[in-house]
Amino acid sequence: MSKTQERADTASSYTALQQGQVAGPVTPRRVSARRRRPGVIALSLALIAAGGAGAAVLLLQVGHRTEVVTVVRDVHVGQVLTEDDLGKASIALDPAVKAVRADDLGAVVGKRAAVELKPGSLLAPSQVTKDNLVKAGEQLVPIGLEPKQIPATALVPGQKVKLVHVPAQGATDTGEKSDVAPQTIDGRVVKASSAAPGTGIVVVDVAASATDGPTAAAWVAAGTLRLVLSAPDGS
Template sequence: MSAPRQVAGPVAPPRVSARRRRPGVIALSLALIAAGGAGVAVLLLQVGNRTEVVTVIRDVQVGQVLTEQDLGTASMALDPAVKAVHSDDLDSVVGKRAAVELKPGSLLAPSQVTKDSLVKAGEQLVPIGLKPEQVPATALVPGQKVQLVHVPAQGSTDTDKTSNTTPQTIDGRVVKASGAAPGTGVVVVDVATTAEDGPTAAAWVSAGALRLVLAAPGGN
């Protein structure tokens, strides 16, 4: 007679011991998660605060009328202290004149455009060449008030007669000032004067008997 067959009993699953997490590891994990969330929040905030602004894409001279071809738009995170024309207002600046020289790649500020002609009705534009020693240290900007002073030309026989008299002056306003010419350093300044004073100022320039003086702040 054969031996009775043994029946295997149920197999108990292996016991897995629970691993205890160290408090330091848990704290570090929570800190990394928090830092990552803060970084994402800052990134989303920066993206959300981007502003559509108007940019300059072509050279624009002082007094030139702005066209759509001169301007473009860009989206950027803009500091509240920076004054720029928003893209929604682009149509409002097209057709206005550049109050200053505009360069490609720059933002367009409201103060850089004007609806007024820089040479008004009844005025004349007088170009004045200034030698390096005659150029003021203060930068000449459009709209700046100046005086054109008549001075005796070198070698003039009227020097003694006019030395004790008040020189003749003409009020003017800077429309544009060029950069210094290579080699000579001469700066050409376009000055607007009244139609009556324009020919006189031009004659002084031709005779080399004119000097440009900056008017005091608040002066006419």
Template sequence: MPTHGQAAGPVTPPRVSARRRRPGVIALSLALIAAGGAGVAVLLLQVGHRTEVVTVVRDVQVGQVLTEQDLGKASIALDPALKAVEADDLKSVVGKRAAVELKPGSLLAPTQVTKDSLVKPGEQLVPIGLKPEQVPATALVPGQKVQLVHVPVQGATSTEAESGKLPKTIAGRVVKASKAAPGSGVVVVDVATAEADGPTAAGWVSAGALRLVLDAPDGI
């Protein structure tokens, strides 16, 4: 305590040492801020760039002719890797046939439609039921080339087998393959054959003497 009559002197504030600034840390902070800003800018550009495309609004079976009621439009941020029919080209796909089964909510791709009939003039369509053990592991898709092979019915005499000849075959093309039926697992495959071969193939199917064999893809 100051003695009586003595004036209090000035109080010196405590010295606070300033932290040493690190140029490297400052530069890194600025770089992170700049990178974050650039990322946000790119994201905003991607979100802002949207494309109107054609969508499927109801079930369309393979070979069915597309109408405007089957199709809709949607505005999406389209990945460049995806190929979709743009909304401006909707009229160009109306009247074409579905090359594959189309489901509601999916985008329509150019390869999913065709102007050609899946059964051409001079061809017939033969439905073939395949049991689970007869269904190939390779997915059956429209346009796939196959061979319809006549095989002897179990327990029946086969002239071809006795004579050592190769079994008779008919060239065909897959038009549509159904999903496996619940319970039985049977898959029905619609195969287009030459008009002259259709009745023969149908007879083999009726007798249970037909097997379906996949041809190798073109170019292999």
């Protein structure tokens, strides 16, 4: 065989080999098909819808504001409220918070403060009263209490108390027990001050009957008076 024939056969074989490689079968890429789950899709859509509805309700609640009455300056217990003591504010009011609406401002003007009112606070219906804290036939008796005489329970306006007469300090003790009950006077707290710096003394204004007022004042002057809290039912 001639060299020319050998080159032709080699070229034919190489061409056939290339054609065979090109024409051979190609294995396709395996693609994992996701299995559709209608239940999961429906649940997802429901959660999205619920979240959107909740957000809409929250936006409506935040956007809803209420005009309420506020306190703009200090008002003492028993003081008559005036328009200068009160103001208005627009806030997002929680239903659990009881506040006087701005439309009722005129209804609280002229009433008395049942508690101490501080600037910047909301005015609640329970903080005002139409009654005079010292009623007809009563007298106001101021009582100074040392730190050891102050009850752990906070004294608040309207709280019922008993004024108890005790033996004066330095009185002779005979060692005999007396069956006579100590003398007492019924009273009602009108106001309790803060503890005085240095001494810690708290002054409590107590309303007592006009007939008992002078006696209670004498006990205070003699240092023979003690204040006792009464039970909620007055007993």
